[in-house]
Amino acid sequence: MKFHLVSGACGFVGRNTVKQLLKRTKDNIIMVDDLSVGTHPSKWLPDFSSKKIKDVEIIGKEERLFYWKMDFRKFLHKLQENPDWLKNEYGLNVELGDAFHFAAIVGGRAKIEGDPMAVALDLSIDAEFFNWIAKAKPERVLYPSSSAAYPINMQTESDAVALKESDINIDGFTLGMPDLTYGWSKMTGEFLAKIAARHYGISIVCIRPFSGYGEDQDLSYPVPAIARRAARKEDPFEVWGSGKQGRDFVHIDDVMDCMFTAMDKIHDGTAINIGSGKLTSFIDLIKLFSSFASYNPTIKPLIDKPVGVHSRYCDMSFVKERIGWEPKISLEEGMKRVYDVAVENLKRER
Ligand SMILES: NC(=O)c1ccc[n+]([C@@H]2O[C@H](COP(=O)([O-])OP(=O)(O)OC[C@H]3O[C@@H](n4cnc5c(N)ncnc54)[C@H](O)[C@@H]3O)[C@@H](O)[C@H]2O)c1
The missing domain is CATH 3.40.50.720 (NAD(P)-binding Rossmann-like Domain)
Structure with missing residues (x-):
């Protein structure tokens, strides 16, 4: 077998x-x-x-x-x-x-x-x-x-x-x-x-x-953690480093x-x-999640936190050419899914 x-x-x-x-x-x-x-x-x-x-x-x-x-x-x-x-x-x-x-x-x-x-x-x-x-x-x-x-x-x-x-x-x-x-x-x-x-x-x-x-990523990772804090309407909204650093x-x-x-x-x-082939800063990510939560928080940089490299993103053209694959889930759609689960989790905990 x-x-x-x-x-x-x-x-x-x-x-x-x-x-x-x-x-x-x-x-x-x-x-x-x-x-x-x-x-x-x-x-x-x-x-x-x-x-x-x-x-x-x-x-x-x-x-x-x-x-x-x-x-x-x-x-x-x-x-x-x-x-x-x-x-x-x-x-x-x-x-x-x-x-x-x-x-x-x-x-x-x-x-x-x-x-x-x-x-x-x-x-x-x-x-x-x-x-x-x-x-x-x-x-x-x-x-x-x-x-x-x-x-x-x-x-x-x-x-x-x-x-x-x-x-x-x-x-x-x-x-x-x-x-x-x-x-x-x-x-x-x-x-x-x-x-x-x-x-x-x-x-x-x-x-x-x-x-x-x-949606099922551990809360020690930035995306689900930011989603949860936005769902709680955190204000001011803390970000590691300046928040201008970006990821794909x-x-x-x-x-x-x-x-x-x-x-x-x-x-x-x-x-x-x-990857998606797009660079998104942590500030932009917070703005996206706070737009889902319908509020506009003040962003508070935590400059003593580790942030790694400034900008890390990729070119997906080799993947398209070699295996004919392209990403399908937009940032907005994927992050909305994570946000919706964060809201559900918070409701369940109350
Ligand atoms: N998540 C990402 O975006 C991402 C990005 C780049 C690379 N990767 C790579 O993908 C792999 C998986 O990443 P992930 O995000 O699922 O990490 P994760 O920490 O969620 O999963 C790793 C798993 O390995 C287990 N583990 C650790 N040491 C072990 C050992 N000695 N024996 C048995 N189990 C052990 C842990 O308990 C954990 O469940 C890693 O190699 C990571 O570097 C992930």
Whole structure:
């Protein structure tokens, strides 16, 4: 029986991928997440039911989801120590399908700047993953890199440009400076993806999502946090830094759509942008949310907070040309969805 594997399956992108796989396929899904950040599937899967065999939770009436609460590295060690581990221990005859690797220490700007060594542990998680795929040979592999891999000198207030895939040239002789340990680990992951494709014949694609957001994102991320504060009509409205810094916000449904399209069309480790192609400042974002809430707050900059690069956004022309994909959800539509959920959540809490 075919099993797709999703690491970090209980995080923001992982959860959305699991839901898509349930919709798009009839296959089984192995989910691994240590819940260091993620939330248990009982909180985000509709009609949740489960039974336990040893340390695996089998979820849903159809029994297609198999969830291990475990460090992904430990899971891979067990698979490598004994390739028949899943059969011997749980009676599962696993024919490996696609592997989606979302287990990572991410944590937003405060974590990326505040604890760069903890974020560098991504190197360890990724190295174990790449070593495993080289031997296990999944049908196809998805590696999430990030816009943080791009050179930071192309994202300053005076020199910001729409970042193109060709601005990172792993096969060339010069590389730019990525964004701290987070960006370096992603750049290393992209390098390993190329090696996996060339030396081990793995079908793999790397994606560089810009600022992915969605209704079910953790409140430690700016978009849902700003939506909630607007729904409460916060005034003055606090913003990290001057608020003039900008990002390329892309709805998670667009991220999913582009990711699955890319897996069908790219197999050689090539990395692609996933963004809207538009730069939006945090001040503009606050204005959009406060317009949904029908008020006009005073914006209060918090200049001691970490803000990262000034302007990070992408050029989506390579994606259009290479895989024929374009983003579909406008900023207004996507943010309105997040706002409506924030309003509902506040009502429920009252
Ligand atoms: N969300 C975005 O917009 C975005 C943008 C660029 C790149 N990415 C990349 O996509 C991936 C997923 O991001 P996300 O936003 O879902 O982050 P997230 O923090 O919501 O999810 C990561 C998940 O991995 C789990 N995890 C962490 N370490 C683990 C370990 N050792 N073993 C098992 N599970 C572990 C966490 O509990 C969490 O559920 C990351 O690699 C991230 O860098 C995301």
